[in-house]
Amino acid sequence: xxxxxxxxxxxxxxxxxxxxxxxxxxxxxxxxxxxxxxxxxxxxxxxxxxxxxxxxxxxxxxxxxxxxxxxxxxxxxxxxxxxxxxxxxxxxxxxxxxxxxxxxxxxxxxxxxxxxxxxxxxxxxxxxxxxxxxxxxxxxxxxxxxxxxxxxxxxxxxxxxxxxxxxxxxxxxxxxxxxxxxxxxxxxxxxxxxxxxxxxxxxxxxxxxxxxxxxxxxxxxxxxxxxxxxxxxxxxxxxxxxxxxxxxxxxxxxxxxxxxxxxxxxxxxxxxxxxxxxxxxxxxxxxxxxxxxxxxxxxxxxxxxxxxxxxxxxxxxxx
Numbered sequence: 368x369x370x371x372x373x374x375x376x377x378x379x380x381x382x383x384x385x386x387x388x389x390x391x392x393x394x395x396x397x398x399x400x401x402x403x404x405x406x407x408x409x410x411x412x413x414x415x416x417x418x419x420x421x422x423x424x425x426x427x428x429x430x431x432x433x434x435x436x437x438x439x440x441x442x443x444x445x446x447x448x449x450x451x452x453x454x455x456x457x458x459x460x461x462x463x464x465x466x467x468x469x470x471x472x473x474x475x476x477x478x479x480x481x482x483x484x485x486x487x488x489x490x491x492x493x494x495x496x497x498x499x500x501x502x503x504x505x506x507x508x509x510x511x512x513x514x515x516x517x518x519x520x521x522x523x524x525x526x527x528x529x530x531x532x533x534x535x536x537x538x539x540x541x542x543x544x545x546x547x548x549x550x551x552x553x554x555x556x557x558x559x560x561x562x563x564x565x566x567x568x569x570x571x572x573x574x575x576x577x578x579x580x581x582x583x584x585x586x587x588x589x590x591x592x593x594x595x596x597x598x599x600x601x602x603x604x605x606x607x608x609x610x611x612x613x614x615x616x617x618x619x620x621x622x623x624x625x626x627x628x629x630x631x632x633x634x635x636x637x638x639x640x641x642x643x644x645x646x647x648x649x650x651x652x653x654x655x656x657x658x659x660x661x662x663x664x665x666x667x668x669x670x671x672x673x674x675x676x677x678x679x680x681x682x683x684x685x686x
Contacts, residue, residue, distance in 0.1 A: 375463045375474045376402050378670060381454050382481035382613075384411020385656040386646025388438040389663030390479045390670075395445035397671050402448045402475075404468055409451055410435035411483045412647075413656055420511060422656050434656075454482075459620045459639050477641040477674060479666045480621075480629070482613040484647040484654065488606055489521065493577040501583025501603045504610075506530040507655065509603075510537050516602035519544055519586060521574055527607035528556040534605065535563040542566075542601065546573045546591050569599075577604055612648045626651065635666040641677075643669055 378394055380387050383405035394401040413419065413431035420428040429437075443449070450468060458465040463474040486504035488494060494502055503509040506520075510533055518538050520531045523545035534541045543560070548570045550557045560566055569588070576587035578598065585600040612628045614621075621637055622630040628651050635643045645666040646659035 375476055376400075377475070377674065378402070378477050378479065379404060379464075379466055379473060379475040380479045380481060381457075381466065382406065382411070382483060382646070382648075383409045383439065383449070384413065384435070384481060384483045384646060384659060385438065386483070386659040386663040386666070387411075387479070387481035388435070388442050389660040390481060390645055390667045391442040391447040391663075392438075392445060393664050393667035394479075394670060395442060395447045397667065399667075399671065399674070400446070400448075401479075402450065402473070403442070404450050404452060404454055404466065404473075405439075406453050406482075407451060409449075410439070411659075412485065418512070419508070419656070421508065454616055456616055457620055459642055462641070464641070476677075477643070477670050479635075479643045479645055479663070479670060480617070480648065481645040481659075481663060481666070482616075482648050483659070484610040484612040484628075484651070486606065487609045487611055489574060489608070491574070491577060494574075494604075494606070497577050497579055497583050497604075500581060501579060502577060502606065503603065504606050505654070506533045506605055506607075509605075510534050513538050513603045515539050517542070517600070518603040518605060519574075519599065519601045520605045520607050521545075522607035522609070523547060523549075524551045524607075524609060525553055525556055526609050528552040528560045530605050530607040531560050531566055532556070532563070535560070535566050538565070540565050540567065542569055542599065544569045544572050544574060544586075544588065547571065574604070610647070610651065610654065612651070614648050635662065635669050641673060643673075 378399045378401045380403045391401050413435050419431050452468040456467045466473045514537045517540045519542040521544050571591045572588050574586045575589045578585040588597050629644050629649045631644050631649045643666045645662040
């Protein structure tokens with residue numbers, strides 16, 4: 368990158384999932400010359416997803432990594448610049464904002480933060496081996512592939528109830544496995560799921576192993592009270608124990624809610640002028656690639672409006 372480290376970028380986008388890349392496409396087309404700090408695991412959660420059937424425009428579906436590669440190439444076509452490093456820290460307390468990546472200290476007049484959220488997993492080797500082969504953390508993304516089949520959902524919170532409710536419309540049977548005997552979910556969600564005739568509950572039980580070689584064939588269970596081990600044949604396992612927003616580097620910088628998600632004002636704005644948010648690090652409800660992309664578009668428009676109001680030139684620094 369042939370530029371002085373002291374030179375201030377007009378816009379830096381942190382994150383390269385659907386939100387960050389869509390923001391980059393719109394910002395670049397708006398002549399904001401964005402710089403994207405993509406992260407070492409660039410592309411977000413979709414790079415860990417095999418078949419994506421619900422992103423508009425791909426009638427035969429598309430592989431997650433391929434979709435993200437296409438979005439990145441589209442951003443590059445409009446001269447978006449990329450740094451494939453993680454952000455270590457940010458200082459948003461004064462202008463220009465300071466972003467410290469693994470090897471660089473960057474400054475910017477405005478920021479779009481789109482670092483997303485990561486699904487929480489059980490931590491089993493067998494679970495990781497069978498991800499995308501019957502193990503999923505997104506019913507809306509993958510539920511269609513289990514139409515008419517038997518699946519299990521692990522969890523007892525709102526996430527698990529929403530997943531189970533969605534799957535109950537598609538699957539022959541949905542078995543909810545919970546390590547306690549009381550649900551943590553909102554009562555209205557829990558009662559809704561309990562009314563479904565094809566939903567069963569397995570209480571005081573945890574999954575200790577996912578069974579299957581090329582695809583999921585069942586799970587090994589352990590009763591948390593008796594220690595008894597049993598096996599349950601299923602076609603798919605949905606892990607729904609929550610998501611963790613990737614916001615650790617934002618603590619003490621932005622307002623976060625009790626679950627660690629960034630608090631936004633309106634659609635994309637934060638309490639700090641010039642800092643905008645897009646995607647799953649603020650969205651704990653929808654968590655879809657298409658909603659993240661929509662948020663990235665909104666953030667880019669809001670940034671452009673902000674920069675114009677601040678009477679900052681929208682031309683970049685060259686590249």
